[in-house]
Amino acid sequence: MENKNDLILEVDHLTVNYELEDETVEAVRDVSFQLGRGKTLGLVGETGAGKTTTALSILNLIPDPPGVIKGGTIKLDGDNVLDKTIKEMSRIRGKEVSMIFQDPMTSLNPVFTVGDQIAEAIMIHEKLDKKAAFEKAQEMLQIVGIPGERAAEYPHQFSGGMKQRVVIAIALACNPQLLIADEPTTALDVTIQAQVLDLMKELKKKYGMAMILITHDLGIIAETCDDVAVMYAGKIIERGSLEEVFNTARHPYTEGLFNSLPNIAERKERLKPIPGLMPDPTKLPKGCAFAPRCPYAKPSCIDVMPEERHFGGTHYCSCNAYDDESFHLEREDIVL
Amino acid sequence: MRERNTLVSRQYRKRSRAGEVWHRLKKNKGAMIGLGIIALLALVAILADVLVDYDTQVIGMTLKDRLQHPSKAHIMGTDDLGRDIFARLLYGSRFSLSVGVVAVAIAVVVGVILGAFAGYYTGGIVEDIIMRATDIFAAVPNMLMAIVIVAALGANTLNLMISVGVTSIPQFVRTTRAAVLTVTGQEYIESARAIGESETKIIFKHILPNCLSPIIVRVTLRVSSAIISASSLSFLGLGVPAPAPEWGSMLSSGRAYLRGYSYMTLFPGLAIMITVLAFNMVGDGLRDAMDPKLKK
Amino acid sequence: MHRYVIKRILLLIPVIIGVSFMIYFIMDLAPGDIITQLVGEDASEEQIAALRHQYGYDRSVFYRYGKYMLGLLHGDLGTSYITKKPVWDMYITRLPKTFWLAIGASVVAIGLSIPLGIVSAVKSGSLIDNSCMVMALLGLSMPNFWLGLLLIIEFSLNLGWVPSGGFRGFSSVILPAITIGTGHMAVMTRTTRSSMIDVIRQDYLRTARAKGVSEHKVITKHAFRNAFIPILTIIGGQLCAGIGGAVITESVFSWPGVGRLIIDYVHQRDVPVVTGSIIMTTIITGVIHLAVDLLYAVVDPRIKGKYSRKGLRLAPRVKTKRGAA
Numbered sequence: 001m002e003n004k005n006d007l008i009l010e011v012d013h014l015t016v017n018y019e020l021e022d023e024t025v026e027a028v029r030d031v032s033f034q035l036g037r038g039k040t041l042g043l044v045g046e047t048g049a050g051k052t053t054t055a056l057s058i059l060n061l062i063p064d065p066p067g068v069i070k071g072g073t074i075k076l077d078g079d080n081v082l083d084k085t086i087k088e089m090s091r092i093r094g095k096e097v098s099m100i101f102q103d104p105m106t107s108l109n110p111v112f113t114v115g116d117q118i119a120e121a122i123m124i125h126e127k128l129d130k131k132a133a134f135e136k137a138q139e140m141l142q143i144v145g146i147p148g149e150r151a152a153e154y155p156h157q158f159s160g161g162m163k164q165r166v167v168i169a170i171a172l173a174c175n176p177q178l179l180i181a182d183e184p185t186t187a188l189d190v191t192i193q194a195q196v197l198d199l200m201k202e203l204k205k206k207y208g209m210a211m212i213l214i215t216h217d218l219g220i221i222a223e224t225c226d227d228v229a230v231m232y233a234g235k236i237i238e239r240g241s242l243e244e245v246f247n248t249a250r251h252p253y254t255e256g257l258f259n260s261l262p263n264i265a266e267r268k269e270r271l272k273p274i275p276g277l278m279p280d281p282t283k284l285p286k287g288c289a290f291a292p293r294c295p296y297a298k299p300s301c302i303d304v305m306p307e308e309r310h311f312g313g314t315h316y317c318s319c320n321a322y323d324d325e326s327f328h329l330e331r332e333d334i335v336l
Numbered sequence: 337m338r339e340r341n342t343l344v345s346r347q348y349r350k351r352s353r354a355g356e357v358w359h360r361l362k363k364n365k366g367a368m369i370g371l372g373i374i375a376l377l378a379l380v381a382i383l384a385d386v387l388v389d390y391d392t393q394v395i396g397m398t399l400k401d402r403l404q405h406p407s408k409a410h411i412m413g414t415d416d417l418g419r420d421i422f423a424r425l426l427y428g429s430r431f432s433l434s435v436g437v438v439a440v441a442i443a444v445v446v447g448v449i450l451g452a453f454a455g456y457y458t459g460g461i462v463e464d465i466i467m468r469a470t471d472i473f474a475a476v477p478n479m480l481m482a483i484v485i486v487a488a489l490g491a492n493t494l495n496l497m498i499s500v501g502v503t504s505i506p507q508f509v510r511t512t513r514a515a516v517l518t519v520t521g522q523e524y525i526e527s528a529r530a531i532g533e534s535e536t537k538i539i540f541k542h543i544l545p546n547c548l549s550p551i552i553v554r555v556t557l558r559v560s561s562a563i564i565s566a567s568s569l570s571f572l573g574l575g576v577p578a579p580a581p582e583w584g585s586m587l588s589s590g591r592a593y594l595r596g597y598s599y600m601t602l603f604p605g606l607a608i609m610i611t612v613l614a615f616n617m618v619g620d621g622l623r624d625a626m627d628p629k630l631k632k
Numbered sequence: 633m634h635r636y637v638i639k640r641i642l643l644l645i646p647v648i649i650g651v652s653f654m655i656y657f658i659m660d661l662a663p664g665d666i667i668t669q670l671v672g673e674d675a676s677e678e679q680i681a682a683l684r685h686q687y688g689y690d691r692s693v694f695y696r697y698g699k700y701m702l703g704l705l706h707g708d709l710g711t712s713y714i715t716k717k718p719v720w721d722m723y724i725t726r727l728p729k730t731f732w733l734a735i736g737a738s739v740v741a742i743g744l745s746i747p748l749g750i751v752s753a754v755k756s757g758s759l760i761d762n763s764c765m766v767m768a769l770l771g772l773s774m775p776n777f778w779l780g781l782l783l784i785i786e787f788s789l790n791l792g793w794v795p796s797g798g799f800r801g802f803s804s805v806i807l808p809a810i811t812i813g814t815g816h817m818a819v820m821t822r823t824t825r826s827s828m829i830d831v832i833r834q835d836y837l838r839t840a841r842a843k844g845v846s847e848h849k850v851i852t853k854h855a856f857r858n859a860f861i862p863i864l865t866i867i868g869g870q871l872c873a874g875i876g877g878a879v880i881t882e883s884v885f886s887w888p889g890v891g892r893l894i895i896d897y898v899h900q901r902d903v904p905v906v907t908g909s910i911i912m913t914t915i916i917t918g919v920i921h922l923a924v925d926l927l928y929a930v931v932d933p934r935i936k937g938k939y940s941r942k943g944l945r946l947a948p949r950v951k952t953k954r955g956a957a
Contacts, residue, residue: 061841094843106835111857111932121843154933170843472650475914477876487898488662564775568880571777598785605778613773
């Protein structure tokens, strides 16, 4: 177990619901994980698994209504952000924790220059005057690979990849300790994806910040992350270091993810997609949410909520199958 | 909240489009109240001759009863010629409703045809002529235009309908054209073409039905403003001539008696407002029901 | 940008020609002989014939219209049949009064509706929102002339605070401005609310919040600026309607403005006064619309690019795939 002081973020038993008029969506269910200083955590899962909601909770930015944080704690540097006042929260946002969003096309305000949008963060947190902040904004633009003089231009004058660089510049303008990147490259062209990802890796190293990278691309995780957490239907079903999860996956869903990838393990093998769809988040089964799609599921899985088990090191997994001590997945562990 | 999007439409899937709209409209209290008021008003207008006698109660003067404050005998009082205001208001519903409805009907027929042409034959001379003419027409404020038309044609009920109807045309041309343009640009029209559906089928099955909702909403809201315009013109003495109990002209005759007999202006105005309110509530409800995106 | 402005002003010319043609002919359609009305019954045949010739009523309406337009080309709006005064003079003495009324109404409307609309949007579904929306609906459904009369009954007859009509300094502006402003307010509150609701869902507000911008600033700076374009359109439209003459309100309050001028002379079938006044209204309205369009570019930089581009189409057009194919 890591020393508490080395942790930038500890999330414990976080539960978030979206309470609509006639139904409740259980978006995040009892999620716990930790992140060390300067480390990168990859949060993987399908669309709708609750990754973005988890991330937004850290900034206390869940849209309310309908979002309600039902329980749990989110300790940032030892302080629970859920106890903070609105004012304290806006001091944390952009300063301690920054976030990059999925779609750069819509995440910049169309009526302000990009320079002003970067400078705004600097003015709020570093108490600089407008001119100094704008100069620093130009520096930030250069850091993300955009000529400083383009600071006076508006978002519609930039391409998608460039916009995402601007978003990164806004996020990093005040040297945050933690950067949350919510599918930062999904909306970009493949060639641009690599550039933006490299830029993020480089800047992360330069500033020594921790990062949560949300993605459904296992390739990106393998390249960038130290730790991995796999989410399914609002729960983290497996987490551990990159090696633990990638080499010795324990959850049937994680196995399914790897099997549905074309380039991992042996190339000859046919792709094996996971059958079925994620359950309706308003009508989750009492037990394991993956049971209806799980090739190893027993009838009891539907009713029994799996406990989180420790598999040595930092490796945890929630699966009922391990009640049987001789159980192991079909996929063989990769021994390096 | 991707989670939400996937869920919303599921429960409506089995109904037809109109059924779906009606289902959502039913949940809207305001729209239902509005619809109730309109139904009641329509009933009163149809049965007006049964409810009150035109010659004695509506236009028959009883000078000894003039300017009586509301009482049991005359619940809304009597006017300067001794006529029962309540009876006149009941009968007057005919004018307001018919002028509103006929005027908008004129505007819809002309406006939708022109708008559809302009929207469908884009880029051509047809569109240019229609849209330039519309621009010129719309350049004159509505009320002024209506006044000029009524003044030229002469003040009577038919001309009132024509003038209010004609001034509403530009709105329908523009609404229809915009709707047709948006719909023809949609990808499902492209894909309908791609799978080889015929042009007529595309127009009737895809384009027209999808243009309908903005036009229907516009119609309902326009009826309410047509009622206001018509009663305004009557108020100015340019509408339904005396002694017919048009609400606007009743208000106008109350002007001379503001001091002391304010009920003469109060009740006709209230009648106009309630009618207009009802149409506005239905219009708002329809708009929300037809475009669920706009709600919340 | 200059090209755009010049182009827009030039495009006003066909509109003015169209409007004047339309109004002139409709006015001319009216039954009855204008000349006999003018001179009265005891005029001699010769007098009538002379007048008929003077006003061109011995020739066709096209001749009269042509003559009128020839005058307009020289900046002459015509001469009133009745007062024999130049229409320009008649119009220009009325314009300031209408102008002040329009400004007063806009101040009332903007001052109240924008804050109310923003609050309603932010607290959408709350008690405040619902009451604002009910009030707006009532305001929208209330006939102007009725509201005006009710205000007169209460504030000038019962309380005696303000004059009931006429133009007597600042206090006389209050009631008519409120009368016109109420309708404006209703529309503007609803527009502000729906425009803000659209913007409130945008991702860039989340970006702003995520960088630590306070909620107050997120709404007033980031959201409102984006929501402002539809509001600007409404303000422009209402200003135009006001300048064009709040005919009804001016009539209720015996306000000596442009609207009253037109309605008075419509009744008397004074073609030059009505046509001239409406031409002036069209010009002023056109200029206001242009100003609003230029303001769009100030509010939204994306629009600016469209104005400076060459070969621009003046009416906003939706691009269709079919049109391109």
